[in-house]
Amino acid sequence: MTQNRDSIKANNNKLYSSRRTFIKTAALTGVAALVTGVPLASYVIAPSLNKGTGKWIDFGPVEDLNPGSMEMLSYEFMVKDGWLVLPQRGFVWAKTEAGGNLRIFSSTCTHLACNVIWREEEEVFVCPCHSGRFNGDGRNIAGPPTRPLTVLQHKVEEGNLMVFLTV
Ligand code: FES
Known part of the structure; x- marks a missing residue:
């Protein structure tokens, strides 16, 4: 019984750990996408919006x-x-x-x-x-x-x- 509880606790810790890792990874990916994506998007899109006037x-x-x-x-x-x-x-x-x-x-x-x-x-x-x-x-x-x-x-x-x- 105790062994079973320990096993469940260990599984929960693993689950927590992998969830935490997932959230961290997702957050870091989001930040990375924002940091590189915004300048990249403006570099790609800006010229098509940039029309001279005179x-x-x-x-x-x-x-x-x-x-x-x-x-x-x-x-x-x-x-x-x-x-x-x-x-x-x-x-x-x-x-x-x-x-x-x-x-x-x-x-x-x-x-x-x-x-x-x-x-x-x-x-x-x-x-x-x-x-x-x-x-x-x-x-x-x-x-x-x-x-x-x-x-x-x-x-x-x-x-x-x-x-x-x-x-
Ligand atoms: S374009 Fe029609 S009269 Fe000049």
């Missing part, structure tokens, strides 16, 4: 622009989108007005985002997709667009024209 693009010497003209200025730069790095290409329209005033128009039509083209002879921007039209000030004058072309922020730095583009 970028200053250098279009070269501002003095190269012809006064009184509307000029197409093209650009190409690399954009990081999540884990991908892709080229972004496009163009803007630079209008140099009398007195040196400069306005930069986005080439993106405000209807469904096709690129507008400047027609010098008519002095209008024409959108090839649905025949939207904008005057030389970027104002929508015909077709489906209901908003004017976006005027882009610009500055001149060390003689170079810099334009802020959203990416």
